[in-house]
Amino acid sequence: MTDKISSPPRDAAGLIARLSRARPTRPGEIYGVPGQGNTLWLSACSIALFFFVWWLVTAMGWVKPLFVPSPMEIVAKFISIWNNGFIGTSFLDHLTISTVRVFGAFLLACVIGLPLGLAMGMSPVMRGIFDPPIEFYRPIPPLAYLPLMIIWFGIGETSKVLLIFLSVFAPVVLGARSGVKSAAIEQIHAAYSFGATRWQVMRYVIMPSAMPEILTAMRIGIGFGWTTLVAAEMVAATKGLGYMVLSASQFLQTPIVIMGIFVIAIIAFAFDLLMRFVERRLVPWKGRM
Amino acid sequence: MRLNVDSLSVIYPAADGRPPVAALSQINLTIEDDEFVVALGASGCGKSTLLNLIAGFLSPTSGSLKLDDKLVSGPGADRAVVFQKHALLPWLNVLDNVAFGLQIQGVGKNARHETADKFIGLLGLNGFQQSPVYKLSGGMQQRVGIARALTCDPKILLMDEPLGALDALTREKAQELILNIWNDTHKSVFFITHSVEEALFMGTKLIVMSPRPGRIMHTFDLPFSREFLNGTPARQVKASREFICLREDVLKIIFADEEQAA
Ligand SMILES: Nc1ncnc2c1ncn2[C@@H]1O[C@H](COP(=O)(O)OP(=O)(O)OP(=O)(O)O)[C@@H](O)[C@H]1O
Ligand SMILES: [Mg+2]
Numbered sequence: 001m002t003d004k005i006s007s008p009p010r011d012a013a014g015l016i017a018r019l020s021r022a023r024p025t026r027p028g029e030i031y032g033v034p035g036q037g038n039t040l041w042l043s044a045c046s047i048a049l050f051f052f053v054w055w056l057v058t059a060m061g062w063v064k065p066l067f068v069p070s071p072m073e074i075v076a077k078f079i080s081i082w083n084n085g086f087i088g089t090s091f092l093d094h095l096t097i098s099t100v101r102v103f104g105a106f107l108l109a110c111v112i113g114l115p116l117g118l119a120m121g122m123s124p125v126m127r128g129i130f131d132p133p134i135e136f137y138r139p140i141p142p143l144a145y146l147p148l149m150i151i152w153f154g155i156g157e158t159s160k161v162l163l164i165f166l167s168v169f170a171p172v173v174l175g176a177r178s179g180v181k182s183a184a185i186e187q188i189h190a191a192y193s194f195g196a197t198r199w200q201v202m203r204y205v206i207m208p209s210a211m212p213e214i215l216t217a218m219r220i221g222i223g224f225g226w227t228t229l230v231a232a233e234m235v236a237a238t239k240g241l242g243y244m245v246l247s248a249s250q251f252l253q254t255p256i257v258i259m260g261i262f263v264i265a266i267i268a269f270a271f272d273l274l275m276r277f278v279e280r281r282l283v284p285w286k287g288r289m
Numbered sequence: 290m291r292l293n294v295d296s297l298s299v300i301y302p303a304a305d306g307r308p309p310v311a312a313l314s315q316i317n318l319t320i321e322d323d324e325f326v327v328a329l330g331a332s333g334c335g336k337s338t339l340l341n342l343i344a345g346f347l348s349p350t351s352g353s354l355k356l357d358d359k360l361v362s363g364p365g366a367d368r369a370v371v372f373q374k375h376a377l378l379p380w381l382n383v384l385d386n387v388a389f390g391l392q393i394q395g396v397g398k399n400a401r402h403e404t405a406d407k408f409i410g411l412l413g414l415n416g417f418q419q420s421p422v423y424k425l426s427g428g429m430q431q432r433v434g435i436a437r438a439l440t441c442d443p444k445i446l447l448m449d450e451p452l453g454a455l456d457a458l459t460r461e462k463a464q465e466l467i468l469n470i471w472n473d474t475h476k477s478v479f480f481i482t483h484s485v486e487e488a489l490f491m492g493t494k495l496i497v498m499s500p501r502p503g504r505i506m507h508t509f510d511l512p513f514s515r516e517f518l519n520g521t522p523a524r525q526v527k528a529s530r531e532f533i534c535l536r537e538d539v540l541k542i543i544f545a546d547e548e549q550a551a
Binding site: 184186190191194195196200204205208209211283285288289 | 344345346364365366368369370372373374375376377378379380389390392393394421422423437441
């Protein structure tokens, strides 16, 4: 809230007292909800401060531009690459190919992973079969099995998409699997007492109540997808944001590296905002019953 | 309609180092057409277990359970359950929640909405058809649950502490509402409660259960709900001499059971 910033506590003791106990809430809020409160202003300030410090450090010449180029240089680089492309490919092409790789892998992971996760939650047989392989590969860093992907699937799109797919797949499966447990036993019993079949209980009770966890899993999953993008584009790529960052770093083109990082971060963040919006529309009841 | 419980026993097997629990032992009970049977008893005396048996969620260790001379072998639409809470589907609005049972049974959208509408009116929820259920008060949610149970025209309504989560005032209103609906629809009811007053006021038959092993200790026939339905105000019924005497008697029995068990 705005006035939390504009009316700071008088002294340190007051601050500690305020932090150590919850204050009464205003009408419309709920007392004691962890982490309640609007963060928009603080976030805006934190971003502004970040850019200011960055600008200050570069403008004062405290670090060499090779290590930290100024924000304006990044913007200039962005405009120049937008107009002229990077290594013979237009910026939009780099952007598109990476987005297609990540979202392709993400969609594939959802199409396979969500039903599989639900099935694992519903059936001990499925869980017994698929739990070991998934739990086995899940903690391995993608870079570790990247060479295997190349040996098995070559250096084409397959191994790139597959690598991203694998990193999205595990969280999506696990989310759907634990989502199955969200339905209250009373809801399930109510359905059975109307004569529902197992399939109907699944379709009308278990799947809808798993939605919040599934959406969260998808958000986490796509995050993993973006983190794996650069690794995937290490493999004989000639296009893509990850490729752009990697090859720029080989020529010590720090502005391009940073610019690429920002572009990836912004797309990922924009998609996350979209998912949050979808969440609010699709499961407004989340945590309310 | 006639529900017949014949020398029914349930033993929960030993688990995690706990000894086996004789949750119910040699229960005999019949519920006739139009009867309102209330079960009362200390916590853990097997009331919910008995309800789950009748609902078909649990099968007995021994003994038999028959509905209209047919052995009960699983849940079915002829026995509708009203739960204490958490049983509505928050992603559906009031109308679709009430119509949920009919949807399960494959009734078309218009037909089921029409039936649901009727019961929504009966439960005094008109105007809330499109509201999300999670925005309703506890009392209204419970009425949605009752409406949902009624839509499929069950032979018997099973209610496990349906009013336990309500405040005193809403609870008294809900008691009257349920009695009126029972009177209008002529369903049989099996009703669990912890409130002696509620039990006496609502039931036509009261069973008092006692724990370890869970069994029926006493059975009473009750006149009070009929008095209410014949026009005596609820508070007047509950303040009458007979009501208060019986209330104290039943309380004494329950406390005596408690002490014996302890
Ligand atoms: N699934 C179970 N496994 C093992 N024991 C159980 C199980 N369910 C209930 N019990 C035991 O059976 C006994 C009867 O339980 P039940 O839930 O029927 O009691 P209740 O009368 O409904 O109690 P309350 O009034 O607290 O709801 C209790 O001693 C309980 O611990
Ligand atoms: Mg119980």
